[in-house]
Amino acid sequence: MPDLAHSPPGAPPQILLKQVVKRFGKTQVIDHLDLSIPQGQKVALIGPSGSGKSTVLRLIKGLESYQQGSIEVAGSPVPGLRSGWRWPWSKKPPVVHRVGMVFQQFNLFPHLTVQENITEAPLRVLKLTQEEAEERAYEYLGLVGLVHKAAAYPGQLSGGQQQRVAIARALAMRPQVMLFDEVTSALDPELVGEVLAVIRSIAHAQRTTLLLVTHEMNFAEEIADRVLFMEAGKILADGSAQEILVDPDNERTRRFLNRVERR
Amino acid sequence: MFFDPSVVDTAGFILRQLASGALLTLEITLLAQVVVVVMSFIIALMRLSPWRGLRWIATVYVEILRGISALVLLFYLFFILPLFGIRLSPMTTGVIGLGLTFSAYGSEIVRSALTNVNRGQRDALRALDFDPVTAFRRIILPQALPFMLPPMGNQLVELLKTTSLVSLISLSDLTFSGAQLITTLGQQTLIWCIVLVCYFIMAWPLTWLVRRYERHVTAWREGSSS
Ligand SMILES: Nc1ncnc2c1ncn2[C@@H]1O[C@H](COP(=O)(O)OP(=O)(O)OP(=O)(O)O)[C@@H](O)[C@H]1O
Ligand SMILES: [Mg+2]
Numbered sequence: 485m486p487d488l489a490h491s492p493p494g495a496p497p498q499i500l501l502k503q504v505v506k507r508f509g510k511t512q513v514i515d516h517l518d519l520s521i522p523q524g525q526k527v528a529l530i531g532p533s534g535s536g537k538s539t540v541l542r543l544i545k546g547l548e549s550y551q552q553g554s555i556e557v558a559g560s561p562v563p564g565l566r567s568g569w570r571w572p573w574s575k576k577p578p579v580v581h582r583v584g585m586v587f588q589q590f591n592l593f594p595h596l597t598v599q600e601n602i603t604e605a606p607l608r609v610l611k612l613t614q615e616e617a618e619e620r621a622y623e624y625l626g627l628v629g630l631v632h633k634a635a636a637y638p639g640q641l642s643g644g645q646q647q648r649v650a651i652a653r654a655l656a657m658r659p660q661v662m663l664f665d666e667v668t669s670a671l672d673p674e675l676v677g678e679v680l681a682v683i684r685s686i687a688h689a690q691r692t693t694l695l696l697v698t699h700e701m702n703f704a705e706e707i708a709d710r711v712l713f714m715e716a717g718k719i720l721a722d723g724s725a726q727e728i729l730v731d732p733d734n735e736r737t738r739r740f741l742n743r744v745e746r747r
Numbered sequence: 748m749f750f751d752p753s754v755v756d757t758a759g760f761i762l763r764q765l766a767s768g769a770l771l772t773l774e775i776t777l778l779a780q781v782v783v784v785v786m787s788f789i790i791a792l793m794r795l796s797p798w799r800g801l802r803w804i805a806t807v808y809v810e811i812l813r814g815i816s817a818l819v820l821l822f823y824l825f826f827i828l829p830l831f832g833i834r835l836s837p838m839t840t841g842v843i844g845l846g847l848t849f850s851a852y853g854s855e856i857v858r859s860a861l862t863n864v865n866r867g868q869r870d871a872l873r874a875l876d877f878d879p880v881t882a883f884r885r886i887i888l889p890q891a892l893p894f895m896l897p898p899m900g901n902q903l904v905e906l907l908k909t910t911s912l913v914s915l916i917s918l919s920d921l922t923f924s925g926a927q928l929i930t931t932l933g934q935q936t937l938i939w940c941i942v943l944v945c946y947f948i949m950a951w952p953l954t955w956l957v958r959r960y961e962r963h964v965t966a967w968r969e970g971s972s973s
Contacts (some may be wrong), residue, residue, distance in 0.1 A: 547873055581876045591871035595889050605875035608885065650871075657875060 496559060498523040498661060498693045499544055504553035506539055506717075513539050513718035514550070521710075523660070526694040527689050528704035528725070531714035532740055537697040538715070541663045544695070545585045557582050558660060581609065584659035588666045590646040592638040592653070598601035598625070599634040602653045610657065617656075628682050644675030648682055655686070664696035673747065676700070683707070699744060705729045713737045761928055761941070768924030769945055774921060776840050776907045782846025783906065784899075787853030794858055805854070812851035818912050820844045827914045841913035849906050852900065860894035861887065900957035904950050911946075921945055 499521040501730065506514035513536045521527055529537050542548045543555060549564035556562065560582075592601050602624060612620070625631045628648035638646055647667055658747035666685065668676040680703050687694055687707045690714060698704050704725065711728035713721035713736070721734040732738045793805035812820075821844040824835060835843070872882040902942050914923035925942035929935050 542870075545874055583874075585870075585874040587867060587870060587874075589867050591867040593868065593871070593890075594885055604885065605764060605877065608881045609876050609878075654874070 489522045497521060498525075498558055499695070500556040501540075501543070502554045504543065504550055504555060506536075506548060506550045507525070507542060513576060513717050514543070516553070517717065517719065519712075519719065521693060521695065523693055524691050526707055526709045527696070528708035528711045529695060529697045529714060530699070530701070530711060530740070536670060536716045536717040537596070537714055538665050541585065541665050541695065541697060545583050545663060557637055581657045582659055583661045583663060583707045584654035584657055585663040586647070586650050586654050586665065586667050586668050590638070590643070590650045590670070592646055592650055594638050596629065596637075597634065598636050598641070598649050602640065606656055620656045621652070627655070627685065628652045638718070642675060643671045644678045647671065647679045651679070651682055653685075659692065659694045661695065664694070664698070666697050667700065668698070668700065701741065703745060713740065715740075755914070757932070761932070764928055765921065765941060765945060766925045768919060768921035769949065771919060772907070772910050772921040773949065774805055775838070775845070775910045775913060775918070776903070778842040779845040779849065779906060780903055782842060783849045783853045783902070786846065786850035787857045790850065790854035791857035792926060794854065795861060809851045809854055812847055815848070817845060817848040818915065820848055821912055821916055837913070837916050837918045840916055841910070841918055843908060845909060845913070849909075850911070851904060856895055856898045856902065857891075860891040863894045864890045897957050897961045900953060900960070904953050904957075907950055907953070908946060913935060
């Protein structure tokens, strides 16, 4: 396995996890995980269900607490959350917005229009003016091809369109890191393509660091500079798409790949 | 048949008495509802907070108030507290007693409405780095209100009717005025009938508003999925 865990000299890692342990109650779901991702790298995270892929993403975004180790994004520590779901949460949000995240279930705000969904955070969090926020909304709606839906409500859109709005909403915050958690898994097969196309264009056009969890192996192979294979809270294989997906030397990776359908 | 002028006088007297009683009933209802709303939100947020101590206090509050009858609480505040040197006016007693009683149920309404806004919304808010107050005001509350308002409205109707209990701590509300009129005029059947109609007239618009709002909200929700 090539040593990709260390970034090239001079460039500090954008994402850095050291010996991170995460437990839900007594169950340990992340097991002394080390991970270093340099700026601009496009990383695909694959592995069987329950291996902890979502948890890794949620940890990097600061949506979960963790028990041991340290997490840094762009050199700043990401504090673990005391409790992941309760209201109101106790942690103060970071001052600088660095990490954007897109979820499997879109999680758009149903009572706001598409445009308001996108402008809300730039207005309230980044304190942009209305015009600046709207300009951004149209920029990213253009990118995902949904300018004509600006006035619609999420409930009036297809799943694929909703997910594209969710991506535009995350991008409008201009994050340095984008996390995608199985963003096509909740979609009808015929809608997967349009969402992947958007991610592809982000991957090609932007200097953003990408970390995406996916079951679309062909897609991972196409856009990822690097593929991580995870099982039981550990990274078992780490290498280029060729090394991990095409001719894996890790026995478990091979078994996993044989199981998942290649699209 | 001749028109007896004393009948007109009597009718006017009854009307004035009942009107002033009804006014007091509305006043108590309104003030108590303010207590209900404020306490319901405080207790609901405490029950959902990450701090165990706060959750515990809120749970005890709800359990105790749910177990006490409103009337007994009113009597306690009115007759027993003075023995400890705390003297509240009948009005304050009525507003606090009813407000606290109804806030126990109210906090459950608020809590379940807030938890009805799913976890995904909270994840999205945190992923966009919203601060808790903005997130609550702009995203969580607007989505929770449709779940909250209909049961809150029904509860308000219930509160309005329950205010009749304050007649027992010497407040001259609608019920009290009715009882007084009977002592002076007799006419038991007639007067209780009028009182009944008065309560109905006050409650009905509220009930109607709640029903209308419920229809409006379900229409909105059917139009959206996520
Ligand atoms: N909130 C939670 N409470 C308790 N256990 C949890 C919670 N979230 C996740 N887990 C457990 O942690 C483990 C890892 O979950 P995670 O969601 O990270 O897996 P995953 O790799 O994303 O799986 P999938 O491919 O099914 O999405 C699983 O065993 C899961 O049951
Ligand atoms: Mg997952």
